[in-house]
Amino acid sequence: MAVQNPRASILRARVLHTPRDPFSDEAALDCHENGAVAFQDGEIIATGDFAEVSGRHPDADVIDERDAFLLPGLVDTHVHWPQLGVIGAMGLELLDWLRTRTLPEEVKLADLGYARPLARDFIHGLAANGTTTALVFGTHFPEAQDVFFEAAAESGLRIASGLVVSDRDLLPELRTTAAEAHDAALSLGRRWHGHGRLRYAVTPRFSISCSEEMLDSCGAVAAELDGSLVTSHLNENRDEVEAVLDLFEEADDYLATYERHGLVGPATVMAHNVHATDDELARMASAGTSVAHCPSSNGFLGSGIFPMRRHLDTRVGFGLGTDVGAGTGLSVLKEGLLAYLGQMVVSDPIRLTPAHLLWLATRAGAQVLGLGDTVGDLSPGRAADMLLLRAPEGSTLAATLARVESPDHALGALITLAREDSVAGTWVAGERVYPRM
Ligand SMILES: [Zn+2]
Numbered sequence: 001m002a003v004q005n006p007r008a009s010i011l012r013a014r015v016l017h018t019p020r021d022p023f024s025d026e027a028a029l030d031c032h033e034n035g036a037v038a039f040q041d042g043e044i045i046a047t048g049d050f051a052e053v054s055g056r057h058p059d060a061d062v063i064d065e066r067d068a069f070l071l072p073g074l075v076d077t078h079v080h081w082p083q084l085g086v087i088g089a090m091g092l093e094l095l096d097w098l099r100t101r102t103l104p105e106e107v108k109l110a111d112l113g114y115a116r117p118l119a120r121d122f123i124h125g126l127a128a129n130g131t132t133t134a135l136v137f138g139t140h141f142p143e144a145q146d147v148f149f150e151a152a153a154e155s156g157l158r159i160a161s162g163l164v165v166s167d168r169d170l171l172p173e174l175r176t177t178a179a180e181a182h183d184a185a186l187s188l189g190r191r192w193h194g195h196g197r198l199r200y201a202v203t204p205r206f207s208i209s210c211s212e213e214m215l216d217s218c219g220a221v222a223a224e225l226d227g228s229l230v231t232s233h234l235n236e237n238r239d240e241v242e243a244v245l246d247l248f249e250e251a252d253d254y255l256a257t258y259e260r261h262g263l264v265g266p267a268t269v270m271a272h273n274v275h276a277t278d279d280e281l282a283r284m285a286s287a288g289t290s291v292a293h294c295p296s297s298n299g300f301l302g303s304g305i306f307p308m309r310r311h312l313d314t315r316v317g318f319g320l321g322t323d324v325g326a327g328t329g330l331s332v333l334k335e336g337l338l339a340y341l342g343q344m345v346v347s348d349p350i351r352l353t354p355a356h357l358l359w360l361a362t363r364a365g366a367q368v369l370g371l372g373d374t375v376g377d378l379s380p381g382r383a384a385d386m387l388l389l390r391a392p393e394g395s396t397l398a399a400t401l402a403r404v405e406s407p408d409h410a411l412g413a414l415i416t417l418a419r420e421d422s423v424a425g426t427w428v429a430g431e432r433v434y435p436r437m
């Protein structure tokens with residue numbers, strides 16, 4: 001990792017961020033049209049108008065990007081690194097998609113010659129899409145997960161991830177025993193949890209593929225690794241929910257299959273929760289458990305539309321997840337657009353604003369991952385995790401931005417149109433991680 005520059009730096013750009021929650025505060029969006037962020041030793045020390053920020057830090061190096069937009073680094077709360085190669089596997093719902101396309105792909109990671117470049121491509125893809133923090137679903141193979149952690153550590157990104165464990169239902173290559181899973185997860189966790197910006201996430205694949213004994217071993221690993229996260233899938237697809245209830249006769253609902261093993265708490269992030277019951281939402285709220293909302297994946301697999309209003313009403317926290325490979329790419333901004341579309345077509349629509357979507361793509365995700373004190377907006381005191389967006393010359397985005405009349409409209413255009421080719425730079429803790437200099 002590069003040695004931090006002891007001098008302050010100033011990034012001059014059009015600054016947009018949401019330090020306040022737009023679901024409770026109408027003035028959530030902060031913008032500085034001729035703005036700047038000053039940072040030093042990895043931390044933001046001033047944010048505001050360029051003249052004021054540069055006046056307070058006259059000796060700082062100035063990076064002049066005044067024609068571009070500076071946002072907080074994006075937060076992806078659910079994405080599978082082994083699934084980069086199955087993006088676009090169309091025409092299937094969850095269980096068939098897993099069986100015919102995805103699990104056979106995941107078996108290939110037994111070969112480190114396959115896994116190593118895949119890990120690098122995936123990590124590169126996160127930074128290239130402006131993602132600075134991610135909770136990444138791992139692989140079933142301990143050696144390949146170790147290789148992933150190596151690549152993640154080298155990248156400087158804030159990554160939480162872990163070995164995926166299962167002992168039934170899947171292809172034999174992807175199964176292990178509860179005892180083996182426990183030891184392998186603990187050994188990876190002891191090696192990588194707290195190493196640089198990495199954290200360990202205890203990761204049972206989903207209740208269909210995990211016996212009670214396996215879920216119990218996951219609870220034991222979580223208890224042994226202080227500060228680790230827990231992540232899995234919940235209430236994604238109706239057939240999946242039915243299969244879980246058939247397998248766990250004593251469980252009243254899907255959430256209960258995890259609760260019984262100590263896997264539902266404030267450090268737990270459950271992906272999807274499209275088909276949640278009222279009782280599950282109430283229990284998640286009181287446990288402080290959060291949700292990764294993955295709108296493109298939910299559409300792609302025909303899973304359904306996320307009940308956002310019910311999550312808001314019950315105060316169950318949620319952020320955005322790209323859920324590659326059922327998701328349609330690594331852009332968290334695009335997930336914002338798809339969340340917007342989904343909530344516009346439900347019977348009781350939520351008319352989300354650009355500020356809501358930026359909040360979900362940044363600060364809400366940071367809170368979901370337990371990093372609300374560290375990242376998610378560009379306020380002084382936060383880590384300098386930033387994303388610079390510039391419309392490619394001649395693009396539709398450039399043509400739109402030339403005509404918008406307010407920062408709010410500009411943000412709406414960025415969320416709708418800015419993708420990988422608009423990402424001009426990504427910084428984590430003040431260190432440029434993309435493109436590498
Ligand atoms: Zn997933």
